[in-house]
Amino acid sequence: MATMEMDDPKMGLKAHWEPKNLLSGLTLNQILFSNDYRHIALKGIFTAFIMLALGGTFAIIFRTELALPDVQFLGARVYMTLMTLHGMVMVFGFLIPLVVSISYYMLPKILGTDRLLWAGAAQASYWILIVAAVLLVIGRPDFTWTAYAPMSLRTGNPNIWMGHVAIILVAVSEFLAGAVLFRNALASKGGLKNTPLMAWAAGTIGLLFMISVFPLGFVGFGLLSDWAQWTQVAYFDPSRGGSVQFFLYVFWTYGHPAVYLPFVPAIAIIYTIMPRFLGRPMWSYWSGVVAFVLLAIGAMPIGPHHFQPVYTVSGDYQRFVQILTMLVFIPSVLHVFNWISSLFMGPIPDSARRAIPFKFMVFSIAFIVYGGATAFLNAQIAPDSDFIHNSYWIPAHFHAMFFGFSGQMAFAGVYFLFPYFTGRMYNQTMGNWHFWLWQIGLFIKITGMGIAGYLYFPRWVYDYLDIPGWADAQMAITIGGYMVGLGFLFFLVNLFWSAKYGKEVTDDPWPVIHDLKAAPAAAPAE
Amino acid sequence: MENALGIWGPQAIMMAITASFTVLGMVMLLAAMMMKRRWKPSYAVEFAFIGIMLALVWYGDFTSTKTYAAYQADLNAEEKTVSGNYDGLGEEAFDRVVTVVAFQWGFGFINEEDEISRNALVVKPGEKVLLKVVSNDVIHGLNIPVAQITAEIDPDDKRELWIRAPDAPGKYLIQCVNYCGVGHAQMKAWLVVDAGEEETDGENT
Numbered sequence: 001m002a003t004m005e006m007d008d009p010k011m012g013l014k015a016h017w018e019p020k021n022l023l024s025g026l027t028l029n030q031i032l033f034s035n036d037y038r039h040i041a042l043k044g045i046f047t048a049f050i051m052l053a054l055g056g057t058f059a060i061i062f063r064t065e066l067a068l069p070d071v072q073f074l075g076a077r078v079y080m081t082l083m084t085l086h087g088m089v090m091v092f093g094f095l096i097p098l099v100v101s102i103s104y105y106m107l108p109k110i111l112g113t114d115r116l117l118w119a120g121a122a123q124a125s126y127w128i129l130i131v132a133a134v135l136l137v138i139g140r141p142d143f144t145w146t147a148y149a150p151m152s153l154r155t156g157n158p159n160i161w162m163g164h165v166a167i168i169l170v171a172v173s174e175f176l177a178g179a180v181l182f183r184n185a186l187a188s189k190g191g192l193k194n195t196p197l198m199a200w201a202a203g204t205i206g207l208l209f210m211i212s213v214f215p216l217g218f219v220g221f222g223l224l225s226d227w228a229q230w231t232q233v234a235y236f237d238p239s240r241g242g243s244v245q246f247f248l249y250v251f252w253t254y255g256h257p258a259v260y261l262p263f264v265p266a267i268a269i270i271y272t273i274m275p276r277f278l279g280r281p282m283w284s285y286w287s288g289v290v291a292f293v294l295l296a297i298g299a300m301p302i303g304p305h306h307f308q309p310v311y312t313v314s315g316d317y318q319r320f321v322q323i324l325t326m327l328v329f330i331p332s333v334l335h336v337f338n339w340i341s342s343l344f345m346g347p348i349p350d351s352a353r354r355a356i357p358f359k360f361m362v363f364s365i366a367f368i369v370y371g372g373a374t375a376f377l378n379a380q381i382a383p384d385s386d387f388i389h390n391s392y393w394i395p396a397h398f399h400a401m402f403f404g405f406s407g408q409m410a411f412a413g414v415y416f417l418f419p420y421f422t423g424r425m426y427n428q429t430m431g432n433w434h435f436w437l438w439q440i441g442l443f444i445k446i447t448g449m450g451i452a453g454y455l456y457f458p459r460w461v462y463d464y465l466d467i468p469g470w471a472d473a474q475m476a477i478t479i480g481g482y483m484v485g486l487g488f489l490f491f492l493v494n495l496f497w498s499a500k501y502g503k504e505v506t507d508d509p510w511p512v513i514h515d516l517k518a519a520p521a522a523a524p525a526e
Numbered sequence: 527m528e529n530a531l532g533i534w535g536p537q538a539i540m541m542a543i544t545a546s547f548t549v550l551g552m553v554m555l556l557a558a559m560m561m562k563r564r565w566k567p568s569y570a571v572e573f574a575f576i577g578i579m580l581a582l583v584w585y586g587d588f589t590s591t592k593t594y595a596a597y598q599a600d601l602n603a604e605e606k607t608v609s610g611n612y613d614g615l616g617e618e619a620f621d622r623v624v625t626v627v628a629f630q631w632g633f634g635f636i637n638e639e640d641e642i643s644r645n646a647l648v649v650k651p652g653e654k655v656l657l658k659v660v661s662n663d664v665i666h667g668l669n670i671p672v673a674q675i676t677a678e679i680d681p682d683d684k685r686e687l688w689i690r691a692p693d694a695p696g697k698y699l700i701q702c703v704n705y706c707g708v709g710h711a712q713m714k715a716w717l718v719v720d721a722g723e724e725e726t727d728g729e730n731t
Contacts, residue, residue: 076708076709076710076711077708080705080708080710142708143705144705146705148664148665148704148705150663150664150681151664151665151705151706151707154663154664154707155707155708156708238681238682244665244680244681244682245680248680283566283567284569284572287572307678309676309677309678310677310678310679310680311680311683311685318591318594319587319591322586322587322590322591323583323587326582326583326586326587327583329579329583330576330579330580333575333576333579334572334576336551337571337572337575340551340554340555340558341558341566341567341571341572343555343558343559344554344557344558344561344564344565344567345564345565345566345567346564346566347564348558348559362555362559365555366551366552366555369547369548369551369552369555370548370551370552373544373545373547373548373551374544376540376543376544376547376582376586377540377541377544379586380540380586380587380589380590381590381591381594382536382537382589382590382593382594382597383537383540383541383590384676385594385675385676385677386537386674386675386676387671387674387676388676389667389676389678389703390667390669390676390678390703390704391669391676391703455671456669456671456699456701458667458669458701458702458703459703459705460705460710460711461710461711462711463711463712464711465699465714467699
């Protein structure tokens with residue numbers, strides 16, 4: 001492949017990427033407060049791993065409890081606290097910060113600015129999120145990540161205000177992160193026709209971040225105010241004149257765009273690394289641009305599909321939400337079609353086939369198909385009012401999307417960036433163990449959840465009856481969960497071992513080699 | 527089971543469409559990785575895809591709305607919505623009318639004689655039962671797997687659902703599916719189908 005083509009802005013600008021050991025010689029001051037984009041990204045990525053370990057440990061604990069019917073060792077309150085923290089830590093602490101941090105690193109590289117604009121805001125966003133996470137762990141709320149009023153006002157936990165404050169802090173942190181992404185996307189010199197797709201993603205999702213977090217901040221404030229009874233005015237507490245409907249609409253005005261906040265940056269990672277591995281541009285530039293814009297526009301008005309079997313979502317409004325929800329399918333189909341066509345339109349180099357990030361990318365596309373196709377069913381009120389609403393079918397859907405796609409794509413990005421951060425290559429064998437344990441474990445876990453949901457297994461229970469099929473499905477999910485946990489251990493060992501002892505990389509770590517047998521000398525380091 | 531939201535019928539078609547889409551995506555991905563012959567797909571293929579999607583959106587909305595409207599038609603001929611200001615019209619179409627109180631944490635069932643049963647809804651086989659559901663504290667969910675119906679109930683709000691009781695006598699699960707506080711997992715009740723004295727082969731459960 002000609003070098004000129006690889007330097008095209010739509011191709012990820014190879015010229016700006018250099019493997020480098022950033023880790024040695026890092027001072028504590030640099031780790032904590034440096035505004036260099038590489039340091040901010042490294043810190044964000046590493047913190048996300050800690051959050052993943054934390055949220056994963058919670059999951060392993062309550063998964064063990066759920067493997068068998070009846071109560072083994074976890075009480076209701078502890079279970080619900082672990083469940084709430086699992087959801088909040090994974091989404092707000094792990095997934096969103098991880099994909100955003102990867103964007104912080106990739107954007108300046110791709111746009112050639114070589115510095116993160118408004119880096120101070122990124123720094124503030126990071127530290128505010130840390131405060132929120134600490135508050136959550138101390139306050140131990142048990143109101144699930146959706147914090148439905150008035151239940152979340154009456155949990156009997158005296159520290160519950162920490163959960164409400166944490167919601168406000170998450171909103172502030174996400175606003176700042178969105179502003180940084182948006183500002184850096186504007187730094188693109190390419191104009192409308194030559195802006196890299198990652199910048200399109202950052203621009204649209206940054207805007208969506210900045211708009212959608214206002215309802216979240218208001219939810220946090222309203223809950224806090226209602227709980228503390230500061231004023232005569234109650235926003236959400238119906239016993240004091242507040243409105244539960246108001247809560248639902250405000251919360252899901254944030255809550256639906258929120259599910260795209262980790263989704264779109266993960267898509268952007270595909271558009272950045274796929275051309276690098278294939279050695280050719282994407283199948284279509286404009287298809288990607290249109291899909292990003294459509295997704296951002298379509299995300300806002302469809303929140304009510306999260307609570308549609310409730311009486312206010314009815315009649316023509318019900319149909320409006322239903323149709324728009326199904327239409328949001330289209331931008332996702334445009335993306336997936338674009339990726340599959342890019343893979344299909346030419347040979348896949350041997351070097352790509354054996355690269356761990358490429359493998360993660362291909363399988364995350366499989367998971368977006370697996371989880372995304374059910375969205376067509378979920379959007380419809382009739383099946384939704386049967387077995388879908390708040391049964392395990394929904395966790396199956398969003399674990400496929402959040403973990404199977406976004407999470408795995410973020411890990412593809414991490415493996416891709418590994419040589420650029422450490423100057424060394426990861427260990428291939430351990431990478432393969434991680435890869436296969438995750439694919440098999442995730443498939444078992446997600447399929448088990450789907451089957452449990454089809455059998456009307458309710459969400460958020462620590463104890464369940466021995467109804468035919470329920471216990472088997474739960475056991476399968478637990479086994480899948482253990483496999484995912486084991487895979488993560490392989491990743492952690494790989495991370496630390498390879499950063500110290502991995503093969504050194506000085507040149508391009510991802511050369512495009514079509515026939516490795518013919519040119520073994522040019523094989524990439526591993 | 528005679529129920530407009532039933533698994534068979536429109537819903538089976540929707541699930542088949544979902545499954546076919548999953549399989550199609552997987553086959554395309556597999557072909558992109560494995561196939562020897564390769565070419566650049568034209569934009570026409572993508573537009574054809576969007577066309578199919580738009581048709582499916584239309585079909586999904588049409589079928590779902592029709593199914594749900596048929597279910598609601600029995601509830602309130604005037605309003606055409608599941609709930610709101612149910613005025614009692616059309617109650618004679620049902621064999622039994624029960625008020626369901628969802629609370630933290632359990633279900634209370636009040637029959638037409640104002641008798642309250644905690645956690646057992648007793649009906650006769652095959653009866654058409656109208657449930658008027660209310661909640662006084664927090665948001666609850668009501669799910670009756672055997673009747674294939676789920677609804678979410680907000681405080682200070684009244685909803686109507688109807689079910690056709692199963693023909694076989696026995697105990698069937700009623701459960702809350704919306705997290706409503708620490709006792710959520712215990713928020714269950716039973717739909718007891720009791721053949722009673724009228725049926726000679728009846729059996730109490």
